[in-house]
Amino acid sequence: MAGAATLEAVDNAGAPEAPIQAFTVTLNIRRFDPEKDAEPYWQDFDVELYATDRVLDALHKIKWEQDGSLTFRRSCAHGICGSDAMRINGRNRLACKTLIKDLDISKPIYVEAIKGLPLEKDLIVDMEPFFASYREIQPFLIADSKPKDGKERIQSVAQRARFDDTTKCILCAACTSSCPVFWTDGQYFGPAAIVNAHRFIFDSRDEAASVRLDILNDKEGVWRCRTTFNCTEACPRGIEVTKAIAEVKAAVLRGKPDIPKQ
Amino acid sequence: MSTQNIAAPRSPYLSHRKRNRFNIEKWGWIYMRVSGFLLVFLIFGHLFYNLIFPGKVSILDWAFVAGKFSDPLWMWWDGAMLWLALIHGANGMRTLVNDYAHGRFRSVLLWALGITTVVLLVLGTLVLTTFDPCLGPTDNAELIAICAAQ
């Protein structure tokens, strides 16, 4: 994964037959319990881990063996559900997709909640503002005309490929909460909402591109993006987020998206 | 602390977004790029002429500028630069203010920014258009001739 500080290169770390060698890794976790703490604070935990373990495994080990009150979201454990976006060593990542071997374990691993959304507890933030932005861009196919033969709508391979990248989004919020513009006041629609708008604006079957372009041609819309690329770096699905935003900007300027005719 | 007196989680999302017809953001965005592109030539031309071309900072004095301004090319050059750069900069500062200042503080800053910009635009334009090169000494022969003719 791009940007991982690969300082601790462990031989064969990837292969399942890697010699079983455990390391003691220190995790420094930013904790907050709304029922007890006025302010968040940092807490260290030492955990025995293998190079192939993920940060999520480390969190689980802490929760299951040391301190059950450590609170975080997770579900699928392989980067597909978008539950566990968090800031690991200063960058937004999915805990379940960040391997210990890709981190520098000679220093503590810093883990904290994603930024810009209200902190609820430990690594959990309030996702409502995030989903509210998502809902605002009308993230669903709008197509009143029915396919003639009552079957599927026809879409060419090229047209399908046009918006493939942005269909991959798992709504993990890693991008939006990495965006310096979003941090300022939380009013910016944010890259995730724009990515999901892109998904439909550039779908040849959709008939409401202009509606979404209008929504995003807003004070808090695409124009607030300052191309800082944090979103693109953060996206665990490898979506070229900034590029998608640039394409939406271009579509607003042209008044319509640039979709292959065939 | 008991559960009752902590702010409720999941506070409803307060959208401050208002949609208004005319959208300054889009035009601002376009303007930043167009003006930025033009400014590259204008500013580097300006810097080159003023700092490098004469060879010496010491040359930069009233006479030098007066000589420059009496040439319509440089007058238009500096005029364009004034307008493009000041509006570019002011619009950029507006973005910053919108990002980092909130509430009343924001409106105060925005007003201050707007007034400053307008005043300076007017002032700068007046200086450029009503400038009288014969006001002071010069060793530019052409200028001397013109001034003498007045």
Added chain:
Amino acid sequence: MTSQAAPPESPAAPIPEPKRRKLPAGTLYRGREGMWSWVLHRITGTAIFFFLLVHILDTALIRISPEAYDAVIGTYKTPIMGLGEVALVAAVGLHALNGLRIIFIDLFSWGPRAQKAMFWIVVVLWILLLVGFVPRHLMVVFGGH
């Protein structure tokens, strides 16, 4: 929930007492080229803006009287202001080059993908610009006469 009193402390397996650490609120976000170039763009843009305000005012003196203008401009001819001019050119240079990078990102479909490379090109061009300008300028400033 009102009907539920606070639970009594339980003697269950002990939770380690948190070792509270004094650390800044959160860590600094470790952005990459894109973020840092934006930070620099903001800082340089703001700096140039304030310089421009002053510059318009001092240039306006030209309309008042040659003496006033020369008096003020004279103060620019100190070594300190000479260094200031270096800073100005550096700031304008960086802002301008990075501004072009941003325009390319927006304008061309290959832009976003090339942004990191373009950032380093900006840095190189900027250094070349300064190498061309600074020694010459400093010679003029400090060479005096």
Added chain:
Amino acid sequence: MSEYLEFEDGDVIDGVHYHRHDVVIVGAGGAGMRAAIEAAPRANTAVITKLYPTRSHTGAAQGGMAAALANVEEDSWEWHTFDTVKGGDYLVDQDAAEILAKEAIDAVLDLENMGLPFNRTPEGRIDQRRFGGHTRDHGKAPVRRACYAADRTGHMILQTLFQNCVKLGVNFFNEFYALDLVMTEVDGVEQPSGVVAYELATGQLHVFQGKSIVFATGGFGKIYKTTSNAHTLTGDGVGIIWRKGLPLEDMEFFQFHPTGLAGLGILLTEGARGEGAILRNANGERFMERYAPTIKDLAPRDIVSRCMVQEVAEGRGAGPHKDYVLLDCTHLGAEVLETKLPDITEFARTYLGVDPVVEPVPVMPTAHYAMGGIPTNVKAEVLRDNDTIVPGLYAAGECACVSVHGSNRLGTNSLLDINVFGKRAGNNAVDYAETAEFRPIPADAAAGVRELVDGLRNSSGTERIGALRKQLQDEMDRNAQVFRTDESLEKVTQTIHELRERYKNVAIHDKGQRFNTDLLEAIELGFLLDLAEVVVYSARNRKESRGGHMRDDYPKRDDETYLKHTMAYLTGDPHSADAADHITLGWKPVVITNYQPMERKY
């Protein structure tokens, strides 16, 4: 009546929130949201879900969704029915399988019309690929039947359904854990009247009164250690039904997917083999040729898993410990891998550091899918026994057992199942709600859950949740996995019993109200233990090998005795020592229409 509660929607009485909705859906995975899309426009609908809808595990499904569209080659729904029946080793209810195969076509078209971005053929129609066990003309050759979107079909389905729920303004209660079903006695029979849920964010209890209630809570793969299932798939819904004394069907049939990343269980879709990938043992031999000469690597999952385990058992496993086989994709080329199987390519790279483009990927079977669950009829109505329905109660998706999967589900049939039967559940739930009345809610509806929650929160026990769960999962992997014997099942029965005892003494660290996931994990563990017990108990009782249930000590299928569904009931004291004291097993006949059981050869 005084023992019933009078309330308005939104009331808070004694710290419990009360809600009233015509249709209450529990679960927002594929099945739950498909039901919601039918229900929401016609009735006041609430969806309770313990995860944000897009976090549901439907999103992890990769390979595809079967439907005989015949877009790329000749196909028919009859062939699909036959494959489903045969794939399920004839334990499939054939009337249900027919519905599944017939309605598949509309289910796919519905999704496309809702916006799902399927991969396309050069003509612009929905593309289809091969998948295990799907054949043309009753087993002649593999057929292209799986409609897909790269290897993200489930992700696209989940997103598309969620998008349409947003469009319809469906009322979601996110991060609400349903923990109990409220039953009210009407005419001398217990009838469902609502659901009790725990709000994660605040720790408060909510009672949702509903005329119809739909369970769509997904599977319970977390009873195993090596599993493709999410941490949250703890079978809460199935467990709730079980604790209410309603039966569970065919619980012994759990599917082990052949290609999980070795050691991790993360799934590599069968679509990889559909695209041409090959399984090899340590000698590089394509061993499936020996076991299933006709369709080789595309044999159904139970067969492939078994063959893999056998290869390893016989010493032909690869790796230093000879404990896995290899999935060879190298001949497919980077192009196919990057465009048609991008996600699994990345999984292998990220989690094993193995690049499928250049080297084969270590794989082993991983616990994947519960064929069994809450018994329903083809209208998705939950059954109280072999044929009596529980009026107003519906179930769909992995938590339900219709049974279209019999003893072994075919790949791509589950995404189909959640759409076809999710839709049916939604429709029938509304139809029912339109004629029915709300049943009164007993005044102490939430008492049971409060007791459970407070009991755990205030417990002064010493056992750790993590330790108990780990032991359960390890033991299930060791003794109730691909191969089972009476002896191994006996062993794991013992363990489960011990764990259930120790569970009474479990402690949690987090005593707070807000986002107390510690507490929820303890509750989930309770469900896991209950379900594991039923799985093992049912498995011991079926002394034959069929589909996903492979008994080493009874390697033959026995249609004489066992061509019938297991029905397990909770009777007596659930905490009694011997499972036999509180589980009663019964049988339910299999519906056979067109296809008489035959030997299963591929």
